[in-house]
Amino acid sequence: MTPTTHVFRPAPASRALETVAAWLLGLLWILPLAYAVWTAFHPSAFSTRFEPGAPLTLQNFVNAWKAAPFARYFLNTTLLVTMIIAAQIVLGTLAAYALARFEFRGRELVFGLILLQLMVMPDVLIVENYSTMNTLGLRDTLLAIGLPYFASAFGIFLLRQTFKTVPKELVDAARVEGASALQVLMKVYVPLAKPVYLAYALVSVSYHWNNFLWPLIVTNSVETRPLTVGLQVFSSTDQGVDWSIITAATLMTSAPLLVGFLLFQRQFVQSFMRAGIR
Amino acid sequence: MKRFAPAVTPWLLLLPALTLLVAFTHWPALATVVDSVFSTAKKGRPSHFTGLDNYRSMVEDDVFWQALWNNAIYAVATVPLSIALAIAMALWVNSRIPGRGLLRLAYFTPTVLPMIAVANIWLFFYTPQYGLLEQATQWLGWPSHNWLGDKHTALGAIIVVAVWKEAGFFMIFYLAALQQIPPSLAEAAALEGASRSQYFRRVLFPLLMPTTLFVLINALINSVRMVDHLFVMTRGGPDNASTLLLYYIYQVGFSFWDTGYAAALTVVVLAALGIVAFLQLRFLDRRTHYQ
Numbered sequence: 001m002t003p004t005t006h007v008f009r010p011a012p013a014s015r016a017l018e019t020v021a022a023w024l025l026g027l028l029w030i031l032p033l034a035y036a037v038w039t040a041f042h043p044s045a046f047s048t049r050f051e052p053g054a055p056l057t058l059q060n061f062v063n064a065w066k067a068a069p070f071a072r073y074f075l076n077t078t079l080l081v082t083m084i085i086a087a088q089i090v091l092g093t094l095a096a097y098a099l100a101r102f103e104f105r106g107r108e109l110v111f112g113l114i115l116l117q118l119m120v121m122p123d124v125l126i127v128e129n130y131s132t133m134n135t136l137g138l139r140d141t142l143l144a145i146g147l148p149y150f151a152s153a154f155g156i157f158l159l160r161q162t163f164k165t166v167p168k169e170l171v172d173a174a175r176v177e178g179a180s181a182l183q184v185l186m187k188v189y190v191p192l193a194k195p196v197y198l199a200y201a202l203v204s205v206s207y208h209w210n211n212f213l214w215p216l217i218v219t220n221s222v223e224t225r226p227l228t229v230g231l232q233v234f235s236s237t238d239q240g241v242d243w244s245i246i247t248a249a250t251l252m253t254s255a256p257l258l259v260g261f262l263l264f265q266r267q268f269v270q271s272f273m274r275a276g277i278r
Numbered sequence: 279m280k281r282f283a284p285a286v287t288p289w290l291l292l293l294p295a296l297t298l299l300v301a302f303t304h305w306p307a308l309a310t311v312v313d314s315v316f317s318t319a320k321k322g323r324p325s326h327f328t329g330l331d332n333y334r335s336m337v338e339d340d341v342f343w344q345a346l347w348n349n350a351i352y353a354v355a356t357v358p359l360s361i362a363l364a365i366a367m368a369l370w371v372n373s374r375i376p377g378r379g380l381l382r383l384a385y386f387t388p389t390v391l392p393m394i395a396v397a398n399i400w401l402f403f404y405t406p407q408y409g410l411l412e413q414a415t416q417w418l419g420w421p422s423h424n425w426l427g428d429k430h431t432a433l434g435a436i437i438v439v440a441v442w443k444e445a446g447f448f449m450i451f452y453l454a455a456l457q458q459i460p461p462s463l464a465e466a467a468a469l470e471g472a473s474r475s476q477y478f479r480r481v482l483f484p485l486l487m488p489t490t491l492f493v494l495i496n497a498l499i500n501s502v503r504m505v506d507h508l509f510v511m512t513r514g515g516p517d518n519a520s521t522l523l524l525y526y527i528y529q530v531g532f533s534f535w536d537t538g539y540a541a542a543l544t545v546v547v548l549a550a551l552g553i554v555a556f557l558q559l560r561f562l563d564r565r566t567h568y569q
Binding site for chain 2: 019023025030031035047104113117119121127210228247250254262265
């Protein structure tokens with residue numbers, strides 16, 4: 001990413017002022033997180049005292065890890081996001097292919113019905129979806145957390161837009177060679193959409209890694225709880241006010257995404273951009 | 279393109295996704311409306327049709343009005359604030375400011391954190407006496423204040439967290455838009471003798487308009503959906519001062535187990551989302567191409 005135009009360079013004075021403002025905002029933005037990092041890596045005696053020579057420790061992380069079944073929560077969340085993204089990609093690819101390359105009656109209506117989910121997200125339909133899960137006997141399972149998100153309007157929309165840009169010549173060439181509809185999809189469309197798949201996967205994984213309300217409602221055991229719910233249970237019940245341990249647990253649960261983001265910053269930012277541009 | 283598969287193929291391709299969409303979006307949305315005119319089943323008293331009774335109790339429910347009012351404030355505060363900050367951030371990060379890589383990192387980081395984690399961090403930040411905020415105000419000689427425990431500041435404190443969480447996310451979209459604006463436009467404007475602020479107002483902001491509308495819709499949806507931090511920070515309190523609609527639905531539906539009333543409340547949320555959808559069709563569709 002390079003800065004674009006600098007024809008309108010501000011005067012030196014206002015430029016300095018803007019730099020200061022930008023950095024103050026940046027500082028303000030990072031401050032709560034920096035505070036949490038300080039607390040998590042120092043003994044609780046120093047959790048709210050800032051002394052340059054304060055000893056560093058990992059004990060808070062060890063204590064948090066021992067105090068609740070975080071290993072299990074990590075496993076649950078990992079399984080959950082893997083399951084969701086796999087289902088979203090398979091279902092989304094098939095549906096987007098149908099919408100992008102086939103002409104059939106009712107296509108626009110179907111597309112409209114799909115887009116409705118962009119507004120009426122499963123996130124607000126918690127009461128009805130809970131009773132559905134009850135009826136299906138799926139309450140308190142990982143499948144129940146993921147199921148309402150398997151068909152994603154956003155994913156279908158994104159892939160449809162991408163598929164529409166695939167040149168027809170490529171498709172025709174494949175058909176001349178005798179490829180079936182499914183082979184055309186797998187050999188022509190899917191490979192060309194790779195960057196979009198990556199972008200969508202990053203957005204979806206970070207969304208579902210962080211999702212809280214629906215998993216909170218539909219789970220009630222250690223075996224199914226994802227990290228977010230586990231963290232909330234952990235920090236709201238037995239910890240009292242030991243902030244060192246709570247912040248350590250908090251950072252621990254966010255760490256995979258945070259580290260992934262720091263390592264692949266460019267891809268993350270570009271994925272969110274790509275997924276957002278319509 | 280000519281058909282290269284049987285007519286049923288597109289429907290077969292759509293079937294899995296459509297089945298799940300109908301089961302977990304369309305059906306529950308309709309069922310919400312139906313359930314809202316039935317009473318909640320209790321022991322020995324099955325659910326029965328009650329007409330508008332749930333809505334009548336809603337009108338008389340002070341907590342509902344409080345939640346609705348709070349949610350309106352929440353939307354009116356978070357939406358413009360986060361959009362304005364996002365534009366400022368994007369302009370700065372897109373300019374030749376020293377250390378812009380680090381700045382972009384600082385602005386964007388809250389986006390990748392779970393809201394629950396964010397809430398824990400901010401709860402600590404706001405803690406009376408020990409929290410960083412208190413330490414700062416003490417250092418300035420101001421009196422101690424329980425930001426989350428005071429009903430005059432609880433909602434404000436919640437709003438700050440929401441803005442902190444989403445501004446960097448919206449920045450990304452502005453950044454993408456800014457980078458697609460050709461430099462020749464600025465050169466042309468400069469040749470015509472436009473000032474910097476004129477360029478911003480007359481060229482840049484109109485060009486950013488589609489992005490602003492897209493972000494606006496997302497911000498409005500977020501103001502309905504983003505309630506996770508309430509669970510950790512205030513639980514809607516004190517005295518419902520910071521409760522929001524979706525949080526109240528959760529309480530009614532899963533603490534009081536009054537599903538009929540929760541359905542009626544959900545209808546209100548769906549109506550609000552419907553208004554947003556209408557706005558989108560009306561204003562956004564002109565500039566974005568679904569085709």
